[in-house]
Amino acid sequence: MSGLWCVNVGYGQQALVDAASRQMKELPFYNAFFQTSTTPAIELAELLAEVSPPQFQHVFYTSSGSEGNDTVVRMVRRYWDILGQPERKVIISRHNGYHGSTMAGASLGGMSGMHAQGGLPIPDITHIEQPHWFELGQGMSREDFGLKAARWLEEKILAVGPERVAAFIGEPVQGAGGVIVPPSTYWPEIQRICDKYGILLVSDEVICGFGRTGNWFGCETLGSKPDLMTFAKGVTSGYVPLGGVMVGERIAKALIADGGEFNHGFTYSGHPVACAVALANIRLIQQLNLVSHVKHNIGPYLAERFAELDDHPLVGETQTCGMMGAVQLVKGKGKAGSAGTPFASELEVGMLCRAHCFGNGLIMRAVGDRMIVAPPLVMTRPQVDEMMTLIKRCLDLTLDELNRKGWL
Numbered sequence: 001m002s003g004l005w006c007v008n009v010g011y012g013q014q015a016l017v018d019a020a021s022r023q024m025k026e027l028p029f030y031n032a033f034f035q036t037s038t039t040p041a042i043e044l045a046e047l048l049a050e051v052s053p054p055q056f057q058h059v060f061y062t063s064s065g066s067e068g069n070d071t072v073v074r075m076v077r078r079y080w081d082i083l084g085q086p087e088r089k090v091i092i093s094r095h096n097g098y099h100g101s102t103m104a105g106a107s108l109g110g111m112s113g114m115h116a117q118g119g120l121p122i123p124d125i126t127h128i129e130q131p132h133w134f135e136l137g138q139g140m141s142r143e144d145f146g147l148k149a150a151r152w153l154e155e156k157i158l159a160v161g162p163e164r165v166a167a168f169i170g171e172p173v174q175g176a177g178g179v180i181v182p183p184s185t186y187w188p189e190i191q192r193i194c195d196k197y198g199i200l201l202v203s204d205e206v207i208c209g210f211g212r213t214g215n216w217f218g219c220e221t222l223g224s225k226p227d228l229m230t231f232a233k234g235v236t237s238g239y240v241p242l243g244g245v246m247v248g249e250r251i252a253k254a255l256i257a258d259g260g261e262f263n264h265g266f267t268y269s270g271h272p273v274a275c276a277v278a279l280a281n282i283r284l285i286q287q288l289n290l291v292s293h294v295k296h297n298i299g300p301y302l303a304e305r306f307a308e309l310d311d312h313p314l315v316g317e318t319q320t321c322g323m324m325g326a327v328q329l330v331k332g333k334g335k336a337g338s339a340g341t342p343f344a345s346e347l348e349v350g351m352l353c354r355a356h357c358f359g360n361g362l363i364m365r366a367v368g369d370r371m372i373v374a375p376p377l378v379m380t381r382p383q384v385d386e387m388m389t390l391i392k393r394c395l396d397l398t399l400d401e402l403n404r405k406g407w408l
């Protein structure tokens with residue numbers, strides 16, 4: 001799992017350790033308020049603009065993905081205020097999306113267990129269903145389902161009232177929700193709908209950013225042109241905490257032209273040590289050609305090897321995107337031509353499978369009955385082979401145990 005979708009360059013990278021210790025000696029801290037900054041924060045801003053899609057020339061730093069998404073909510077609303085449309089406050093998000101654990105992050109997220117605690121979501125955040133073909137689209141082609149799922153956004157915009165909608169936010173590929181790779185038709189149609197109603201598009205790139213999908217950012221792989229991108233995790237490969245928001249020109253221009261202050265910021269925004277590590281991390285990704293490695297070599301290889309699992313009696317669906325993969329566990333596959341049906345959730349079959357994984361030296365995460373991996377981008381083909389041998393063994397052990405329990 002790369003720790004938690006973080007350690008994209010792998011462990012033991014001395015360049016990142018050296019960057020941190022050098023910066024701690026040079027200048028361990030200064031703030032980024034009152035029109036001040038530090039050298040690493042400035043250099044990192046330049047490098048981020050270079051690797052991001054062309055509409056991004058500005059960055060707002062935070063220390064986490066959650067703070068990034070809180071920043072998104074404030075920035076989106078501030079933008080529409082400046083444009084004289086303060087009634088545009090509603091942000092549309094998706095069920096089973098994950099956007100963090102702060103008040104705004106958990107509200108944007110679509111996790112019912114999180115909403116049940118703390119009186120969430122906060123006002124003017126509303127959700128649509130996720131583009132999850134296996135759960136919601138069977139009987140349709142994936143492409144047709146992708147269009148249908150995107151049009152749920154249009155239905156929601158019309159239900160809320162287009163003049164009240166500020167933005168749509170989504171992960172290019174839902175990560176914590178279970179590595180749900182949307183059909184190829186989904187994001188271009190989402191983009192068309194956002195353009196039609198003039199609403200802002202926010203891509204939460206906390207997992208998909210920095211090469212994981214085979215491009216620098218997931219929106220490039222899945223086909224959207226966002227106004228804002230949230231990042232964290234892979235920006236430093238998790239060696240130290242850093243997050244932020246890439247701010248598109250449309251919004252940056254409005255915020256700057258207004259002349260007034262955007263009253264927002266964190267003590268640790270642009271923390272020099274975190275920025276120095278991010279610089280070393282991104283340069284290492286460039287030196288090792290990791291984005292191209294994922295796109296042309298190890299990502300396609302992972303896809304090829306994952307597809308072999310489709311024949312396993314417990315597997316209803318596999319999906320990969322770059323260095324992310326999911327295995328959907330099902331029962332009754334093949335009976336009367338069935339593609340299989342979900343297990344009762346209280347059986348916690350995913351956790352049962354996970355126990356076999358942990359017992360066999362394989363870290364696979366269970367999201368319900370969806371088993372997921374997100375290996376480091378530096379992985380080699382023999383390492384993928386080693387992982388696949390373990391995955392197959394653990395699926396077989398799970399099948400044996402379910403047989404013994406009579407749960408199949």
Ligand SMILES: *Cc1c(COP(=O)(O)O)cnc(C)c1O
Pocket residue numbers: 005063064065066067069098099100101171175176204205206207232233243
């Ligand atoms: C992890 C994650 C977040 C939250 O980031 P934190 O650093 O935990 O606050 C937000 N969005 C996505 C897509 C994530 O995976």
